[in-house]
Every structure is written in C-alpha cells, then in structure tokens.
Amino acid sequence: MANDPESFSPFSWRHWLRSIFQLSASPWRWMVGLEVGIASLLLLSLFTLSGYQPLGLIATLGSFTGLYGGALRRIDRMRLLPLVGLGFIVASAVGVLCAGSIWATVACLIVMTALACAVALGWGLGPPGAMQFVLVAGISGHMVAALRSEGGPPVFWIPLLVAAGALCSYLVAMAPLLLPAVRAKGVSGNTLRQLFPQWRFSPETRIIFRRVMVSVTLASAISLPLGIDRIYWVVVVAGVVLQVSHAARVSIVRAANRVLGTALGFLVFGLILWLQPGAMWLVLVVALLQAAVEVVVARNYALGLIFITPVALTIVSAAHQVEPALIMRDRFLDTLLGAVIAIAVLLADKWLESRRR
Numbered sequence: 567m568a569n570d571p572e573s574f575s576p577f578s579w580r581h582w583l584r585s586i587f588q589l590s591a592s593p594w595r596w597m598v599g600l601e602v603g604i605a606s607l608l609l610l611s612l613f614t615l616s617g618y619q620p621l622g623l624i625a626t627l628g629s630f631t632g633l634y635g636g637a638l639r640r641i642d643r644m645r646l647l648p649l650v651g652l653g654f655i656v657a658s659a660v661g662v663l664c665a666g667s668i669w670a671t672v673a674c675l676i677v678m679t680a681l682a683c684a685v686a687l688g689w690g691l692g693p694p695g696a697m698q699f700v701l702v703a704g705i706s707g708h709m710v711a712a713l714r715s716e717g718g719p720p721v722f723w724i725p726l727l728v729a730a731g732a733l734c735s736y737l738v739a740m741a742p743l744l745l746p747a748v749r750a751k752g753v754s755g756n757t758l759r760q761l762f763p764q765w766r767f768s769p770e771t772r773i774i775f776r777r778v779m780v781s782v783t784l785a786s787a788i789s790l791p792l793g794i795d796r797i798y799w800v801v802v803v804a805g806v807v808l809q810v811s812h813a814a815r816v817s818i819v820r821a822a823n824r825v826l827g828t829a830l831g832f833l834v835f836g837l838i839l840w841l842q843p844g845a846m847w848l849v850l851v852v853a854l855l856q857a858a859v860e861v862v863v864a865r866n867y868a869l870g871l872i873f874i875t876p877v878a879l880t881i882v883s884a885a886h887q888v889e890p891a892l893i894m895r896d897r898f899l900d901t902l903l904g905a906v907i908a909i910a911v912l913l914a915d916k917w918l919e920s921r922r923r
Contacts, residue, residue, distance in 0.1 A: 592864040598636040603857025605629045605738040609731055610849040619845055621727055623881045624709060626852070627702050628654055628731020632739050633694050633860060642756050644740055649758075650691075651732030653682070654702050658725040661703035665710035665721070668797075672786045675801045678703045679782045683775050683809070688765040693864065696778075697806040702728065704798020708882065773812040773915075778805045781911040785904055796900050803904025808912060817912050820867060821905040827868035828901045831875025832894045838876055839890050852877055 606629050613622025631651040635643040657678055664674035682696035706728065710721045767775065785804035789797045807821045834855075843851055855873045863870025875897075883893055 599857040599860035605735040607853035625727040625731040628728040629735040631732040632735035657703040658706040658728040661706035665707035689762040799900040807908035823868035827871025835876035
C-alpha cells in the first residue's frame with residue numbers, strides 16, 4: 567500500500583529532508599501551549615520574586631503534567647492529570663534516591679523506562695509519551711550533586727518542587743472549569759476506566775516496548791564511562807526516538823530530526839546567553855519557549871526541539887554552575903550517541919525479524 571510506513575526505504579533522503587521542514591496534519595496545540603506557558607510563568611515568577619529562581623526552574627519539571635491528555639475534554643483531564651502529576655513526583659523521588667551511585671542511577675533509568683512504557687503504551691496515554699518521566703527522574707538525580715556541592719536546600723526538596731509544579735500546572739489546566747459556560751459542556755465526564763478501559767499490548771506495541779528497552783539498556787551500558795551526570799540524556803534520546811512507532815522510517819526520521827532540532831536549539835540557547843536577560847525577562851523567555859514547544863511539536867518534531875532544548879539547558883545550567891559551552895558540547899554529543907544507539911537497535915531488530923521470517 568502506498569500509505570504503508572514501511573512501503574519504501576527508510577533511507578530515502580528525499581523523504582527525510584522533506585520531513586524536516588514539512589508540517590504534519592496534526593492540529594496546532596494552542597490551548598495546551600497556552601496552559602503550559604501560563605503555568606510556567608506563574609510558577610517561575612513566584613520563585614523569582616522570592617529570590618529563588620533556580621528552585622523555580624526545577625519546579626517547572628512538574629509543569630510537564632499539563633502536556634498530557636490534550637485531546638481529551640477538560641472534565642476528563644481533571645481525572646487524568648493528578649495521576650500524571652503523581653507519576654512525575656514518584657519519578658523525581660526515585661531519581662533523587664538513586665543519585666548516590668552510578669549503578670543505582672542506571673538501574674533507576676532502566677526500571678523507570680519499563681514502568682513508564684508499560685503504562686503509557688499499554689493504556690495509550692498519548693504524547694509526549696513515557697520518556698518524559700525518565701527525563702524527570704534523570705534531571706532530578708542530576709540536581710542532587712548540584713544542591714549538595716553549592717550548599718543548597720536538602721535534596722528532598724526536589725520532588726517537593728516537582729509536586730509544586732505539577733499542582734500549578736493542574737490548577738491552570740482546570741481553571742476554565744470555573745466558568746459556567748465551560749463547565750456546562752462537560753457536566754458528565756468519563757471515568758478513568760471508561761477513558762482507559764483495558765491495559766493491552768498490541769503486536770506493534772510489543773515491538774516498540776522491546777526496542778525501547780533494549781535501546782535504553784544498551785545506552786546505559788555504553789554511556790557509563792561518560793559519568794553519572796550524562797547517562798540520563800543519552801538514555802532519554804535513545805528511548806524517545808523509538809517510542810512513537812514501530813515503523814523503521816518513522817524512527818529514523820525522528821532520530822535525524824532529534825539531532826538537527828537539538829543543534830538548532832543550541833543556537834537559541836546561545837542567543838539567550840548572549841542577551842543575558844534579567845531575572846524576570848528570563849521567566850518570560852522560559853514561559854514563551856515552553857508554550858511554543860507544545861504549539862508546534864505535534865506539527866514538526868524538529869521544530870519543537872528548537873524550543874525545548876534551550877529550556878532543558880537553562881534548567882540544568884541554572885541549578886549547576888557549569889561552563890555553558892561545555893554543557894552544549896556534551897549534550898550534543900550525548901544526543902548524537904543516543905540517536906545512533908537507537909538506530910542501531912532498530913536495524914538489528916529489523917534484521918533479526920527478517921531472519922525469523
């Protein structure tokens with residue numbers, strides 16, 4: 567069939583180049599983007615005005631809660647988002663608990679990937695998928711060393727900050743329900759059992775789960791010499807490339823877009839450093855970038871990464887005083903390594919599948 571994702575070579579340069587610039591048929595996520603931007607703006611403003619902007623940037627990890635369930639009615643999201651927020655809090659707490667040992671960190675990332683994928687794929691949670699929880703666990707563990715070395719607050723504050731971000735994101739997403747006109751449209755919402763009736767792994771889902779787990783495990787082993795602070799980035803890239811589809815073409819295009827979008831995102835981060843915005847201006851920049859990610863990422867993955875990469879680098883660099891040029895170099899190499907590992911696992915799996923046939 568002409569529309570079959572596997573009906574032509576995954577190495578089609580023409581298709582790859584077109585996919586970089588082409589917008590998909592998915593809708594612009596204006597409402598979700600607005601909610602995430604407002605939640606980030608409120609959260610960061612509060613911490614910044616209190617003199618604790620680095621802690622506010624950590625709290626923005628919890629604002630990822632509002633990214634889920636964008637296609638659901640608001641009344642249905644009211645039931646879903648608390649569980650998503652709880653998932654981020656648990657992921658952050660586990661990341662903090664495992665931060666003292668490199669082997670515990672590796673085990674944390676692999677187990678968190680398995681649990682998040684089992685839930686997200688089995689119940690069809692939808693975008694942005696399972697690896698967002700792994701990212702929160704990884705960054706939370708990374709923050710432990712930063713807080714300890716710089717005499718910051720106790721490390722158990724990290725999951726508490728994530729909880730504050732999740733709560734703020736939830737309240738912003740639910741605020742329109744205070745309007746009678748909005749509430750009247752969703753008086754009788756669905757229960758969680760109705761929204762997600764049955765946990766099920768389809769044949770395609772099993773392929774995705776297998777590839778993600780092999781890729782994440784291999785990425786953990788290969789990136790061990792890089793040090794505990796960089797393992798999570800390689801692992802997240804390796805998993806996120808493969809979590810969307812079992813089609814080889816889709817994963818290869820996604821890997822290429824990941825590398826290109828991240829590279830362009832570094833230019834945006836460099837521009838922010840060059841401008842050296844004041845505290846409140848930085849709040850506005852982060853909020854706008856967060857909103858822009860959600861508006862465009864469903865239409866073009868590389869475009870979304872141009873905005874999310876400087877946000878991630880801002881969070882990491884604000885909590886840990888490291889040379890920005892060094893961060894950009896390491897993160898780009900980590901992104902490239904994770905993408906290469908994911909594609910190697912994909913091609914090996916396809917080859918083994920063809921041998922079985």
